[in-house]
Amino acid sequence: MERELEALAARPARPAEPPFQALVEAAGGCGQVLLVGELWEREQSRALLWDFARAVFPPQQVAGKPGGAAAEGAGPGAPGAQKVPETRARAIRSPLVFVLCRASSLAAREPRRHLREMLRDVRSRRRPGAALVGVLVAEAEPEDAVAPELRLLEALLRTVFGRQAGGPVQAAAYCPGHPASSLTVQAAACRALQAAGPLRPDKFQDPEEHLALTVVYPNGDCEDPGKGRIALSRTPSCEGSHSQPLDPRQREVLYEDEGFRSRQFAALVASKVFYHLGAFEESLNYALGAGDLFNVNDNSEYVETIIAKCIDHYTKQCVENADLPEGEKKPIDQRLEGIVNKMFQRCLDDHKYKQAIGIALETRRLDVFEKTVLESNDVPGMLAYSLKLCMSLMQNKQFRNKVLRVLVKIYMNLEKPDFINVCQCLIFLDDPQAVSDILEKLVKEDNLLMAYQICFDLYESASQQFLSSVIQNLRTVGTPIASVPGSTNTGTVPGSEKDSDSMETEEKTGSVLVGKTPEASPEPKDQTLKMIKILSGEMAIELHLQFLIRNNNTDLMILKNTKGHEKEALQLMATYLPKDTSPGSAYQEGGGLYALGLIHANHGGDIIDYLLNQLKNASNDIVRHGGSLGLGLAAMGTARQDVYDLLKTNLYQDDAVTGEAAGLALGLVMLGSKNAQAIEDMVGYAQETQHEKILRGLAVGIALVMYGRMEEADALIESLCRDKDPILRRSGMYTVAMAYCGSGNNKAIRRLLHVAVSDVNDDVRRAAVESLGFILFR
Known part of the structure; x- marks a missing residue:
């Protein structure tokens, strides 16, 4: 084929038939012709355009490049070269448009859909009545082999252009290296121009426009280095065009050239090109290189999308660094942080304080969080909103505690400190000493009503x-x-004496x-x-x-x-409780101790000591069963060591009835404490015991110890979920439920959903589904 092209270029080209040449000249010359094509490999696209231009337009008309002569004479200062307004930069005013497509694009569904979109874009931008020729670029094949693809192209043109197909819109096949095919294209162009009728040259395409064949090729290349900046500056105006595919590698080269004075602008153009190609990561990288040219205050879809990607990427890096030691943290791109800081400032300038608080908490920027709260026009309202956000949506306990510390500092530094909310924060921070100091301070300042109110709130909210x-x-x-x-x-059960009133x-x-x-x-x-x-x-x-x-x-x-x-609880239950004089029914006495635990659940007071003594003296496994459950309920969340030791002793007796209750009671007593020794004892005994009842009680008890601990329970969860015993794997599901109870944590939900469909044991899968309700109950 190369020899044929060389022979074609060497011999004098046969002049085009007068009708074609006359029609092109009447339309303004070949400099007004526009080529639109799919984006292939750069060199392939360039070679195809040169070959097509030489074949359709005789070489004597093409000086140096297609339409070069026309371009030379129509510069910015040339007469008749009117500048196109920026608002109409996307309009195609050429009287003749060639749309080149490959045969393979018509065979597959997805490329054909892209080609149809490109044609629709050309239709919307093309001047009414202009001539258009759809050119099928085929391999060197016989004419009958090209016919099916050509019929597909004709059908596609009819779909897009309707009744204009067959008139101003024509179709033809072009085979590179076959001169006869160029005559077919010229004939189709003649039919299209004749059907289009007479045209007015004064509104034709400016040869220096970015859509003109004489200046820019369809892949965005510019042959004249002197006009590279002009072509680059006009590229954003056609950034959404399907008919003007841009090669981002050209923009990359310009951006990487440190001597190029418009590097930031090249980065902005490359970012927009990658954005329209759907490559958002590359688009973000080049947007960072655009510097101040990337305007975060712009309301365009491009800017909003890149800012969202920027915040997501920055958040991911901040969260990863938060979990690493100080020496292993990865440096964050200052350009990335600069855009995020601009976004924060934009929120503050627009008085969108809640949005700024949300982004600050997501990106772990406590400095911005504190600044936003203090600069808002409603500090108490922003504090209340932040506290609600922190307790309901924050899924990392360690970072939540840091936010609560900041809230405590802000609350205490207010002109009139909000001690009630401070104490609520301190409850979640598990800092009883700070609460005691606040109560002591209020008493010294003679603010008794506030101190009493805080005490009532503590009783309602805090653990024992x-x-x-x-x-x-x-x-x-x-x-x-x-x-x-x-x-x-x-002590022992009191007598029948009772206050009469x-x-x-x-x-x-x-x-x-x-x-x-x-x-x-x-x-x-x-x-x-x-x-x-x-x-x-x-x-x-x-x-x-x-x-x-x-x-x-x-x-x-x-x-x-x-x-x-509750004062008469012991007197009321005296008939059913164990007595020193005569032993009663074991089930009755065990049930009585359990009832006392239910009456004093979570506020045991001195009844804990009574149940403790009764459990020590119990000799029947049924009584120990009820006593263990009652003691666990009354001492719920106290983490008292003497209660824990007694329950552990009953657990180690290796009695199935007593051990099941003791395992459950251990979890109730150590509720939410994350006591390492308790976890070690309970898990160790669960792996050793042969009693399934004891194992079931410990399975729930282990989960209760990790109540509300969130990511602090992950190591235990991993260990339990890998255990070969299905009951311990079920305990792992319960531990997920208790640790992330009400948090809606996505990681925990994914784990439970995976186990719910993958574990071989039905009980484990059932426990996983049940645990989903605990995580999502809010």
């Missing part, structure tokens, strides 16, 4: 372990305070708070005693009952026996 620590700290402040009797009696006693007990304030200032010791009474739950129950008594017109005897009457 937390409350016990606060009470212990309050007792050691200043003059040590003796232990205050709890709301329940201790308990209602009056209760009203007198609560009269300190609901009556008039004494004139004399109460002693700090008395104030501390009242706070301890509130924290123990006794005051809350008394006030609740007083409210019911004073605001209901019902039988007082009903109210005496309603929920909250």
